[in-house]
Amino acid sequence: MSAIAAKDVKELRDRTGAGMMACRDALAETDGDLEKAVELLRVKGEASAAKRAGAETAEGAVQSYIHANNKIGALVEVNCQTDFVARNEKFVEFARDVALHVAAAAPLAISEDDVPAEDREREQRIALEFAADKPENVRERIVQGRVDKWLDEVVLLRQKHVNEAKYDGQTIEQIRQALIAETRENIVIKRIALFRVGG
Numbered sequence: 001m002s003a004i005a006a007k008d009v010k011e012l013r014d015r016t017g018a019g020m021m022a023c024r025d026a027l028a029e030t031d032g033d034l035e036k037a038v039e040l041l042r043v044k045g046e047a048s049a050a051k052r053a054g055a056e057t058a059e060g061a062v063q064s065y066i067h068a069n070n071k072i073g074a075l076v077e078v079n080c081q082t083d084f085v086a087r088n089e090k091f092v093e094f095a096r097d098v099a100l101h102v103a104a105a106a107p108l109a110i111s112e113d114d115v116p117a118e119d120r121e122r123e124q125r126i127a128l129e130f131a132a133d134k135p136e137n138v139r140e141r142i143v144q145g146r147v148d149k150w151l152d153e154v155v156l157l158r159q160k161h162v163n164e165a166k167y168d169g170q171t172i173e174q175i176r177q178a179l180i181a182e183t184r185e186n187i188v189i190k191r192i193a194l195f196r197v198g199g
Helices: 006-016 020-029 034-044 046-054 089-105 117-131 136-154 172-183
Strands: 059-066 072-080 188-196
Touching: 006 020, 006 034, 020 034, 020 172, 059 089, 072 089, 089 172, 089 188, 117 136
Parallel strands: none
Antiparallel strands: 059 072, 072 188
16 A cells, blocks of 8 residues: 555544544555545544544643652653543553653653654754665655654654553554543643653
């Protein structure tokens, strides 16, 4: 299957309100068929969950994870709309698992929008230098591919959860979207902090 075009991901996102990763996955699963992708997102509850994305999230929880050696720890703030969901076992488990993941994976930012401009520009420069000797007609795709791969590694929502056995290789965003669909509330990872002794 050919690569998914960014314009198709944007169009699907505009139509459904689902997250970028969910849209890209849906298009990949449906071989780029926009109508089937919309249907797939609706079946998975992503489209309806995304409509809640703008809802205010004034409740939530702060969870922590301290590694067994007491040298690495993480704090996360995960917000939701109601106190009822904030006390929900699955919500609390999600927040704890995000804290564990942050301690293990050390993401640079929560979302793509949070990635510092200088870091993104540096990776773009490195990718351009790498692709400099490649044919001109594929250079842009190579650069975009390398930058996307880097974003998958450093952006929390794009990272696969470190507990792959539990989450079956899903990204943090996919897990978050599934929880939104289940709780029928907007859920936002608001803040993350990683602590290392001597770091």
